[in-house]
Amino acid sequence: MTNWLKRPASETQITHGQRLWLYFVATVIMILLVAPTIIVMPMSFSASQYLEFPPREWSLRWYEHYLSSPAWIDATWTSLKAGFLTMCVATPLGVAAAYGLHVSRHPLGQFFYIVLITPIMVPVILIAIAAFYVFVQIRLVNSLFGLVIAHSILALPLVLIVVSAALKSYDMNQEMAARSLGASRFTAFIGITLPQIRFSVLTAALLSFLTSFDEVIVAMFVSGGDNSTLTRNMFNALRDQIDPTIASISTIMIVISSTLLILSQLFGKSRD
Amino acid sequence: MSKQDALPISISGLTKSYGSLFALDHVDLEVKSGEFLTLLGPSGSGKTTLLMALAGFTRPDHGSIRFGDEEIVTMPPHKRGVGMVFQNYALFPHMSVAANVAYPLKLRKVPKAEAAGLVERALETVQLGGYGERRIGQLSGGQKQRVALARAIVFSPRILLMDEPLSALDKNLREQMQIELRHLHEKLGMTTVYVTHDQREALTMSDRIAVINHGRLMQLDAPRRIYERPANRFIAEFIGESTFLKLERKGGRLNFAGVELEVDEVPEGRNLSLVVRPERLTILDGTDAGKTNIFPGTVKDLVYQGDTTLAYVTLADGTDIAVRAGMRSEAAIEKVKVGERVALGLKSADVVLIPDEER
Amino acid sequence: MAGTASGAGARANEALLNRQDWQERWALLGLASPAVLTVLIVMVIPVGWLFYLSFLSDDGNFSLEHYDRMLESKAYARIFWTTFKVSFLTTGICILLGYPLAYFLSQLPKRAAALCMLTVLLPFWTSLLVRTYAWLVLLQSKGLINEWGISLGLWEEQLALVHNLTGTLIGMVHIMLPFLVLPLYGSMKAISEDYLKASSNLGAGPVQTFWNIFFPLSLPGLFAGALIVFVLCLGFFVTPAVLGGGKVIMVSNQITNNIELFFNWGAASALGVVLLAITLGILFAATRLLNLNRILGAGH
Numbered sequence: 061m062t063n064w065l066k067r068p069a070s071e072t073q074i075t076h077g078q079r080l081w082l083y084f085v086a087t088v089i090m091i092l093l094v095a096p097t098i099i100v101m102p103m104s105f106s107a108s109q110y111l112e113f114p115p116r117e118w119s120l121r122w123y124e125h126y127l128s129s130p131a132w133i134d135a136t137w138t139s140l141k142a143g144f145l146t147m148c149v150a151t152p153l154g155v156a157a158a159y160g161l162h163v164s165r166h167p168l169g170q171f172f173y174i175v176l177i178t179p180i181m182v183p184v185i186l187i188a189i190a191a192f193y194v195f196v197q198i199r200l201v202n203s204l205f206g207l208v209i210a211h212s213i214l215a216l217p218l219v220l221i222v223v224s225a226a227l228k229s230y231d232m233n234q235e236m237a238a239r240s241l242g243a244s245r246f247t248a249f250i251g252i253t254l255p256q257i258r259f260s261v262l263t264a265a266l267l268s269f270l271t272s273f274d275e276v277i278v279a280m281f282v283s284g285g286d287n288s289t290l291t292r293n294m295f296n297a298l299r300d301q302i303d304p305t306i307a308s309i310s311t312i313m314i315v316i317s318s319t320l321l322i323l324s325q326l327f328g329k330s331r332d
Numbered sequence: 333m334s335k336q337d338a339l340p341i342s343i344s345g346l347t348k349s350y351g352s353l354f355a356l357d358h359v360d361l362e363v364k365s366g367e368f369l370t371l372l373g374p375s376g377s378g379k380t381t382l383l384m385a386l387a388g389f390t391r392p393d394h395g396s397i398r399f400g401d402e403e404i405v406t407m408p409p410h411k412r413g414v415g416m417v418f419q420n421y422a423l424f425p426h427m428s429v430a431a432n433v434a435y436p437l438k439l440r441k442v443p444k445a446e447a448a449g450l451v452e453r454a455l456e457t458v459q460l461g462g463y464g465e466r467r468i469g470q471l472s473g474g475q476k477q478r479v480a481l482a483r484a485i486v487f488s489p490r491i492l493l494m495d496e497p498l499s500a501l502d503k504n505l506r507e508q509m510q511i512e513l514r515h516l517h518e519k520l521g522m523t524t525v526y527v528t529h530d531q532r533e534a535l536t537m538s539d540r541i542a543v544i545n546h547g548r549l550m551q552l553d554a555p556r557r558i559y560e561r562p563a564n565r566f567i568a569e570f571i572g573e574s575t576f577l578k579l580e581r582k583g584g585r586l587n588f589a590g591v592e593l594e595v596d597e598v599p600e601g602r603n604l605s606l607v608v609r610p611e612r613l614t615i616l617d618g619t620d621a622g623k624t625n626i627f628p629g630t631v632k633d634l635v636y637q638g639d640t641t642l643a644y645v646t647l648a649d650g651t652d653i654a655v656r657a658g659m660r661s662e663a664a665i666e667k668v669k670v671g672e673r674v675a676l677g678l679k680s681a682d683v684v685l686i687p688d689e690e691r
Numbered sequence: 692m693a694g695t696a697s698g699a700g701a702r703a704n705e706a707l708l709n710r711q712d713w714q715e716r717w718a719l720l721g722l723a724s725p726a727v728l729t730v731l732i733v734m735v736i737p738v739g740w741l742f743y744l745s746f747l748s749d750d751g752n753f754s755l756e757h758y759d760r761m762l763e764s765k766a767y768a769r770i771f772w773t774t775f776k777v778s779f780l781t782t783g784i785c786i787l788l789g790y791p792l793a794y795f796l797s798q799l800p801k802r803a804a805a806l807c808m809l810t811v812l813l814p815f816w817t818s819l820l821v822r823t824y825a826w827l828v829l830l831q832s833k834g835l836i837n838e839w840g841i842s843l844g845l846w847e848e849q850l851a852l853v854h855n856l857t858g859t860l861i862g863m864v865h866i867m868l869p870f871l872v873l874p875l876y877g878s879m880k881a882i883s884e885d886y887l888k889a890s891s892n893l894g895a896g897p898v899q900t901f902w903n904i905f906f907p908l909s910l911p912g913l914f915a916g917a918l919i920v921f922v923l924c925l926g927f928f929v930t931p932a933v934l935g936g937g938k939v940i941m942v943s944n945q946i947t948n949n950i951e952l953f954f955n956w957g958a959a960s961a962l963g964v965v966l967l968a969i970t971l972g973i974l975f976a977a978t979r980l981l982n983l984n985r986i987l988g989a990g991h
Contacts (some may be wrong), residue, residue, distance in 0.1 A: 070798060070887070076899035079798075086795035089788050090810040096825040097817055099835065103828065110826050113835050153726040160722025172723045179734055181974055183926025185943040186963040189950060190737035193744075213733045216726055237422035239409040240387055240493075241436035241483065248410075251435075255426045274818035276929050277943075279951075282978060291820050298933050300826060302831065310821040321816040325809070347703070391712050394705035405704060406711055 097314055098237065104307035109306055122308040138283065139273050139290040141204060146211040146272035151265045153212070154219025159249065162227045173220070178215040184277045187214070192281035204286040210278045215268035222267065226260030227253075258328040266320045273316075280306065337524045338366035339400040339490040341386065346395030348381055348547075354394060355381040356653055357547035363525060368517050370526045370538040374570065378547035380495060383527045387493055388412050399491060410439075415484030415522070417494040421476045423468045429455070429479050430464030436487040454486035455479075457516065474505050480512075485520060492524045498533065510536050531545075531571045535559060543567050564686050568607045575653045577606040578688065588647040594625050594680040603688035610642065610656035612682040615668060616675040625683070627676040629653070643668060645676060738967070745960035757961030767945075767962075774941040777931065778854070778924035781863045784869075785920050788857070788864065789871040790913065797879035808876075815869040823933045826862045827853060832936070854936025862930040870923060871916035878912020879905075918977045922970055941964045 065077035076083075099113055104122055106115030121131065126132050157176055161169045191210045192201065200206030232251065238248035254261070279289040290309065297303050341363035348356040356376045363369045371379040377492040384390035386397060388409030388462075396407045404412055424432050430451050437447040455461050458478035471479065477497060484492060497513075498506045514537050517524055528534055534541050543550040543558065543566075551563040562568035565576065579586045580592065581603065586593045588606065614628065629645040633651060643655040655676060668674055700783040748754035761767045788834060792811075796804050829835045830852040837849045852858055882905060928943035940948075940961060949959035 066486040070897075078897070082791060082795055085791045086807075089792045089868075090807060093814050093865065094810045096829055097814065097822055098866065100821070100825045100828060110833065121979060155730065157723035157726035160719045164716050164722075165721035166716040166720040168720060169723075172720065172727050175727055175730055175735070176723070179730060179968065181922070182738065182971060183733065183943060183963070183966050185926060185946050186738060186927050186967055187734055189959060189963060190741050190944060192950075193741060193956065194733075194737040209729065209733050213730050216730065220726075231420065231422065233418050233420060234424060235952050236387075236409070237391055237416065237418055237483075238424070238435070239389075240412075240414065240416040242410050242439040242487070243435075244408075244410050247439070247795055252424055256424075260461070262791070270816060270818075274820065276820050280947075291818065294820055294824070294927065295933075298820075298827065302827060307828070310818075310824055313821050317816045317818065318813060321809075321812055325805075325812075391708055391715075394702045394708060396704070406707060 061153040097310075101311045101314065102305055104304070104311045109304065111302070111307060120174070125305050126308050127219065129305070131288075132290070134286065134303070135288050135290045135293045136309075138204070138287050142207050142211060142279075142283075142289060143269040143273035145204070145208040145269040146215055147265050149212040150215035150219050150268040150271075151261065154216050154264060154268075155223050155261055157216075158220050158223035158227060159253075162224060163232075173224075175219050176220050179213045182245045184214070188278040188281045191278060195282055199280060204285050204287050206277065207283045208272070208288070210282050211272035211275055212268075213277065214275065218267045218271060219264040222260050222264040223257065226257040228259055237242060260329055263324050266324055270317060270320060274313075336489055337488075338521055340365040341491065341523060341525070342398040343382075343386075343394075344396045346382070346385060346392050346397065348378075348385065348390060349448055354378075354547040355390075356385065356395075357397070359544075359547070359549055360462070361542060361549055361552065363523055366521045366523055367504070368514070368524045368526065368537060368539045370528060370534040370541045371544055372528060372531060372534040372541050372571075373544035374529055374646060377544045379527050379529075379544045381547070382544065383493055383525060385494055386491075386525060387414060387416050413487075413489055413490040414493055415487070415489035417477075417480045417484050417497045419496045421480040421497075421500075423476055423479055423483070425468045427468070427677065428464065429460070429466045429468065429471070432468065432479055433464075433483045433486050435483065439470070440487060442487075444669065450486055451482075454482040457485070457519075458482045459512075473501050474509065477509060481516070484572045485522070488522075490522055492520075492522045494524065494526045496528055497526075499528075499530070506533070507536075513537060534570070545570075561684060562607060562686065565605070568684070568686060573610050573654060575608045575610075576686075577608060577647075577649075577651060578652075579604045579606055579685075584605075588627070591626075593683065595683050595685070596680055599685055604685045605688045607684040607686055608653060608678060609682075609684075610654040611640075612675045612678060613655045615643070615655060615657065616677045617686065625678045625680065627653070629674060629676060631670050631672050634668070634670055639678075643674075645674060717930060718819045725938065738963075741960040743965055744956050745964045747957055749955075749957065752928055757957045758965075760958065760966065770940055770942055771947050773939060777859060777863065777927075777939065777941060778921050780860055782917050782925050784864045785867050785871045786917055788911065789868055789875060789916065791869075793872045793875040793912075794909075796876050811869045811872050813875075814865065815873070819866055819929055822866060823862050823930050824889060825904075826858065826865065827933060830858050830861065836988055848892065852936055856935070857939050858934040858936075859931050861940045862934040863924060863927065866930060867920045867923065870919045871913075872918040874919065875912040878915070879909050881912075884980075909922045914980070918973070922973060925970055925973075926966060 064073050065080070068074065069079050102109045102115060104118065105118050106112045107117040107119035107121055108115065154176075157172070161173050187210070191206070195201045195203075195206045195210075202241050228289045234256070235245075235248045235253050238252045240243065243251065274291060275289075276291045277297050279292045280295060283289050283292055290313075294306055294309060297306055341361075343361040345365075346356050346359045347354070357378075359378075359382060361382075371382055372602075373379040376436065381390055385392050388407060390406075392405065395401060395405065399412070399414075420446070424435070427435070430448075433451045433454055434447050437450060442450065451464065455463060458481050460475060460478050460482065463479075465474070468476065468479070477500075484494075494513075498509050501509060507638075510533055526534075526537065535558070535685040538555055540552060541555055541558045542552045545566055551558060551567050553561070553563075558567065559571055562571065562574075568574040568576070577588050579588055581587075582592075584598060586595060586598060586604065586606075593606070594653055598661070613627075616624075627645075627647055631643055631645040632646050633643075635642040640656050643654050643657065645655055647653055695896065710735055746753055748756050796807055796811075799807060831837075832849045832851065832853075834852070836852060840846050840850070841848075852861070886904050887900055888909070890904045891897075895903060926943055927941060927971065931939045931941050932944055932947075935944075943966070946959045946962050946966075949955045949962065
């Protein structure tokens with residue numbers, strides 16, 4: 061241990077010992093980042109009406125409550141459906157746009173890119189009320205379709221950014237090689253380019269799913285009735301009182317997003 | 333694949349401009365059937381643009397490209413049926429060696445059994461028989477090069493295009509591959525257009541060389557002619573080492589620094605310069621005779637380079653000229669010391685005259 | 692030289708080739724059109740509509756009343772003040788916490804960095820609502836923090852950590868920190884070690900090397916990260932709504948109130964337009980200082 065403290069920690073020959081303060085500060089920050097979400101998980105298994113940590117008595121009470129509530133289950137299904145459909149809409153649209161803008165030497169290309177990026181620059185509340193206003197006129201409020209297209213435009217910039225970055229580091233000569241060997245542009249893209257950027261496309265798809273699944277504000281305005289999303293119901297419940305059922309739902313959501321994160325990291329690993 | 337199948341390429345008036353810059357400036361070029369033709373030029377000269385226009389990846393502004401009798405300038409790349417080897421090989425890393433080579437056959441819907449045979453034969457042709465199951469990542473640079481070649485020839489294209497295919501290899505391997513490519517071309521006989529900026533590579537491999545600069549064809553000739561009879565100053569400078577001596581025209585004769593030049597024939601026209609290659613000069617020791625031009629000068633520097641010794645000599649008009657003495661004249665150069673006066677000899681048959689242009 | 696064709700004949704196919712070239716460009720650009728059309732129909736046109744609405748009075752005539760009210764009303768001034776205060780404080784705290792963390796991550800060996808990076812990525816991928824909820828649970832008056840603080844003797848009475856500015860800031864910093872750390876980490880990793888070696892070689896100690904070489908080179912990443920955080924804060928809604936408990940009203944919350952409580956579309960639209968203008972103004976000003984693509988591409 062003492063040896064380690066004296067060993068150089070960087071090229072500038074600063075030692076680990078001199079850096080201890082940095083390690084301490086960083087560790088505290090990392091704990092602060094992760095702890096709140098982790099602590100919710102054991103709390104959700106508490107039998108008490110008040111959330112306790114550590115729980116004095118363990119129980120699945122709040123999970124039972126969640127699973128036996130048709131409102132929560134319906135909302136979960138709506139969220140899963142919306143997430144899945146958003147993924148199915150945003151991913152192909154985004155990939156096609158990223159590819160088209162990458163290879164087209166059209167002067168409008170840059171402009172199109174900026175238009176497609178705007179949904180992450182415009183405040184979500186504005187997108188939400190604008191979509192709500194229009195959806196009211198064309199009777200799309202509370203419909204799954206309306207929710208999905210609104211979520212899709214939120215996911216599109218992410219898909220575009222992730223896939224464009226992948227295309228930038230991809231060697232376009234390969235597509236040219238395929239075309240010289242007799243493949244049309246489409247065949248070359250499907251057979252040669254797509255398999256090589258598949259990890260980025262998958263990451264983009266996962267991000268699209270999460271964008272919709274975790275989204276609150278648009279869902280709050282645009283979804284409702286039979287098509288209320290999980291996040292919408294959670295948000296409304298949070299404003300009223302601290303319902304321990306939400307701890308159990310949160311735990312489930314944390315498990316889902318951690319799984320997706322690990323999946324994306326595994327894709328990233330196999331890329332090396 | 334027999335030599336009769338090869339196609340000639342006929343390029344005329346081919347032009348491609350980017351803004352006011354011409355990448356190709358009304359290029360006319362005939363590639364003979366079965367010929368190994370090299371496009372040689374510095375980077376940015378337009379040689380790659382020309383190759384990409386042949387492959388269909390660069391669309392020219394106007395002009396014509398014909399493969400045999402067929403005009404293909406508007407034809408998309410995948411219908412042109414030319415084999416192409418890319419600079420960085422552009423092998424598909426997610427496919428095995430065999431799958432890479434089989435790719436053009438799959439696109440042409442060649443039956444699997446037949447394709448497997450063709451793939452194996454192509455791999456044997458490039459001396460990679462039995463490598464089919466390897467992953468691309470497991471191959472060395474030279475092996476990748478061979479796979480790229482196998483992939484480009486497996487479907488028996490009648491034209492083969494290569495874009496600086498050897499530039500990523502180290503020197504020894506590159507020289508070995510040059511000879512191999514040359515043999516392969518003799519065996520397969522397809523019309524081959526090869527792009528390089530390496531003059532030695534061009535001289536080694538080509539039937540003819542097309543020297544390109546500023547999007548224009550400078551000279552189209554056999555390697556020996558290109559080296560020994562460069563058409564202009566650019567070519568003489570780009571290929572091999574040269575010193576240029578400005579000549580004066582007096583009557584029907586040419587003078588350098590007041591001394592008349594022995595020339596086989598004096599071309600008509602503008603002012604002329606004499607192109608002198610270092611290895612064509614000899615240091616005279618009084619025994620030489622015949623139609624030889626003599627340039628007196630003072631030795632400025634001597635550089636030992638292993639296989640040769642280089643002497644820099646300052647001539648009467650102040651020009652520094654390089655003299656390369658190989659083994660045969662080693663004895664003569666050994667006697668020379670810096671600061672001494674020497675006489676340099678140039679045979680009249682080695683006199684190369686080019687039009688004088690101000691740079 | 693070979694070939695003889697030249698002159699007018701050789702230019703015969705110029706128009707054809709030019710047409711073909713543009714057809715190809717349009718076709719490839721066309722691949723982006725479904726996405727662009729979706730964004731236009733679902734976002735650009737509706738937002739444009741709101742823009743139009745913001746200039747209509749309640750009886751449907753053109754008026755600037757909604758904007759006038761914003762200028763005159765003290766309540767609106769307070770909302771904008773709160774929004775900027777929260778955004779500045781959040782961004783500042785994120786910089787203070789995020790810089791050491793990003794520096795720490797950038798100095799780790801590859802494997803350890805990937806592992807520690809998970810602590811940044813996990814919150815990044817976890818629902819914002821879930822994280823806000825977690826803080827609500829921890830910070831409430833009978834929550835874990837108060838319980839521990841009192842039992843450890845750090846403070847005596849239950850502190851009001853939530854339903855106020857403190858709670859809002861804690862929650863927002865937690866949510867925004869990854870947005871700062873990720874681009875900053877990227878720019879720190881891009882700093883070549885050769886510069887640091889050269890600095891040491893020229894006689895600078897580790898501290899001097901850090902402040903003279905490393906820190907200035909990491910500034911573009913810090914700037915990009917801070918910009919993202921600030922702009923996201925301006926439009927934030929969920930965390931102030933839940934952790935602010937009605938006491939922290941930012942622009943987004945007021946927009947929601949205008950619609951849900953007062954059904955006042957004109958006022959909500961005007962507020963939204965101002966929020967958008969501020970956001971885009973800041974982004975535009977920032978991109979004049981920094982490459983746009985770098986900011987947009989930095990998050991991932």
